[in-house]
Amino acid sequence: MLLCDIIFPQNLSYLTYIVPEELKERIRPGQIVQAPIRGRIKSGVVFRIHSDVAEGMGSLRSIDDIILDKPLFSEKLLSLINWAADYYSTNHGLVLKATPFKDFIRKRRKGQLHLPSGTDKPLSIPEADRGHVKRVLATRRYRTFLYKAADREYEVGFTCLLLERISSAVVLVPEIRDAEAVYSALSGMLERDVAIYHSGLKGSEKAEVLHGIHEGRYGIVVGTRSAVFAPLHSPSMIIVLREHSSAYKQEESPRINVRDAAVMRGYLENIPVVLASVTPSSESYLNAIRKKYTMIGSAEGIRRPEVIIVSHKETRDKRPLSRDTARRLRNLSHNEQVLAIIHRTGYSLLVCQECDSMVECERCGKPLVVYRKGQESYMQCHGCGQKYPLFSECPHCGGYRLGFFGAGIERIEEELKKIVARKVVRVEVPETRPDQDTGEKPLILGTYNTRRLDVRDISLIAFLNPDASLNRFEVKAVERFVQDLFYFRDFLGDNGRFLIQTSIPWHRVYRYVKGWDYDGFILDELKRRRQHDLYPYTRSVRIEISSNSIITHDRVDRVMDSAVKSLPLDYQYDEKGNLKGFSLLLRDRDSRSLKDRLSRLLKLCRKEGLKARIDIDPVFL
Known part of the structure; x- marks a missing residue:
């Protein structure tokens, strides 16, 4: 049978x-x-x-x-599906859902595909990097190259030079706008058809593109995460652009890191893989140090704009912008484009000046953020999403002397309108470009999501609260801040500069930032993490445990006892204060030991009637 x-x-x-x-x-x-x-x-x-x-x-x-x-x-793609199911401790069905399978079996409607137009803009790379192109093309078996580009334009230029000389490849990018930009560059340069695949296409368009790939009409595939499973038979190479981006990690199950899946596909297909980035991730950098990856690239062509560090100790009676920052913003001419970036949303936090305590969420204990929408003000928890009316007295001591502490984007907008004699535009939807007159240019204010804006030739980019990023209790927080700075560098014009307002000007990161020394920073960062046994020197698994019924503390204790050396992260409560779920983190240097501990924990969860949601190698630790 x-x-x-x-x-x-x-x-x-x-x-x-x-x-x-x-x-x-x-x-x-x-x-x-x-x-x-x-x-x-x-x-x-x-x-x-x-x-x-x-x-x-x-x-x-x-x-x-x-x-x-x-x-x-x-069969090699089936092996990749099997690997993903095993590595990410999930089942094969969820991995198949993460592939283009469901889009492929949609009903096809043949017609005109609405795709980005090609561009004839010339792309170049430093002369020293052309030798690396030849080196990659000469590789006929599996090998992972880590290309450290001088800037994002060189990153795309390096990709174009590679694809000029090979017949088929998968090119992965973290976001849709990146896919469209790379597709435009490639389709304008290459003499063969290029496919683009991402979630922004219509269902019928995705089906048509996938059938074209399957039938062999496309040799080059540009796409976002699920394109790593594109049905391109026998590709010659896999390229991952901006390999450090956290967008490669799927937020929903099976939570695959597509960059790592791309490396595994290259291994299974026995073809070279190129991971490219201006600021390679710490884990990729470590793999290059350990000779698992081959580092290529040169420092030729690196831009080093001026970085101004402004010291500003934020206290409860001070305004969120220092005098020096205000003076520099005020003295800019109206034809100079300015981008101000603030890490926090909302208006401010609320603190009692009598008992010195923050106003916190009654449900999960996290500080509440004040929001002002016109005449209406309210408070919201960023942990559980619970909303509250604006407090008039302290819930801890009953005092009435409540004051604002810290500044979110709404309060910064209020302050900037008092300082600068120009229009201030707060960008809520980063995919859209702010309207600009031909004369005076507005001051654009946004969060880190303004990285998606299509704005160039900026004279000054002001980071008004980087401390919120640097002080986060998260392993890669400092690394991400530096990567963001390098990303925004490409927004600056020829004489553009950065202004960083901080209460910790002595922080080690600024020594490297001022000299644009990413290599020095990441080596220092890896040294510190090794001393404290942190990622990427240890592997981690985050487990989110929940139940349809109330979770007693005895059940929590049994789970924690089974997960030896685990770290509790947070707890979730319902409106009545009953425990509904909690998270914990498993860490281990040995992968096999970590998998055994996870297996025992999942077995206990099934016995206790608990649901477990697993995140292998979580992006945010």
Whole structure:
């Protein structure tokens, strides 16, 4: 009896079916088939074909039909799906949901694809990097190169030079606007068709593009996360741009890190992988130090704009902008473009000046943020989302002397309007470009999401509260701040400069920032993390545990006892104060030991009737 295991895009592992006699000659791994599941006929992918009848299988049903003779997924892509299910401690069905499978089986509507137009803008790279292009192209087997680009334009230019000389490749980018920009550059330069695939396309457009890839009409695929599973048979290379971006990590299950999946696909396909970034991630940098990756790139062409550090000790009776910052902003001419960045949303925090305590959320204990919407003011918790009316007395001591502490984007906007004699535009939707007259240029105010703005030739970029980033209780907080600075550097004009207002001007990071020395910074950062046994020198797993019923403290204790050396992160309560869930972090230098501990913990959770949501190698630690 011939059997086959089929993966359905559902939250379950593969299921075994009988292959009917009339389909035995046609069946192959990777094909799309239809089979009965839960009383309905649904489409799935053949994972493997075998004749092993295991005990306890019960009565097996037969597959209904083969929908597509040519396999959608090659055996190497099926191996990638299998690896992802094992590595991320999930099932094959959830991994299949993360692939383009469901978009492929949509109904096709042949017609005009609405794609970005190509650009003829010339792209170049430093002369010293052209030798690296030849070195990568000469590699005919698996090898991961870490290309440290001088700036983002060189990063794309390096990619274009590689793709000029190879027949097929997958190019991954973190965001849709990156995909469109890279697609425009490639389609304007290459003489063959380039495919673009991302979530912003219509369903019928995604289906048409995927069928084109599957049929061999496209050799180059540019896309966001799920494009790592693009049905491009026998690619010559995989390229990951801005490899440090946290956007490569899926927020929903199975929480795959697509950058790491791209490296594994390169290994399975036995082809070179190029990870490119102006500011490589600490984990990739460490892999290069350990000779797992090959570092390439040069310092030629690096821009080093002026960085002004302004000291400003924020206290409860001071305004959020120092006199020096206000003077510099006021003295700028009206034809100079200014971008001000503040890390916090809302207006401010609220503090009692009598008992010196913050006003906190009654449900989860996190500080409440004041918001002002016109004449209305309210407070909101950024932890659980609970809203409150603006407090008039302290919930701790009953005092009435409540004052604002710190500044969010709303309060900074209020202050800037008092300081500068120009229009201040607060950008709420970063994908849109602020309207600008031909004369006076407004001062643009936004959060770090303004990295998505299409604004260039800026004269001054002011970081008004980087301390909120540097002081975060998170392993990669400082690294991300430096990466953001380098990213915003490309927004500056020829004589543009940075202004950083901080209460900790002595922080070690500013020594490297002022000299634009990313290598020195990341080596120092890795040294410090090694001393404290932090990522990437240890592996981590975050587990979010929840239940439909109340979780007693005895159940929490049993879970924590089973998770030896675990770190509790936070607790979630319902409106009545009952514990509904909690999170913990497992860390270990040894991957096998970590997996064993996770297995024991999940077994206990099943016994206790608890749900566990797993995040392997979490981005935010």
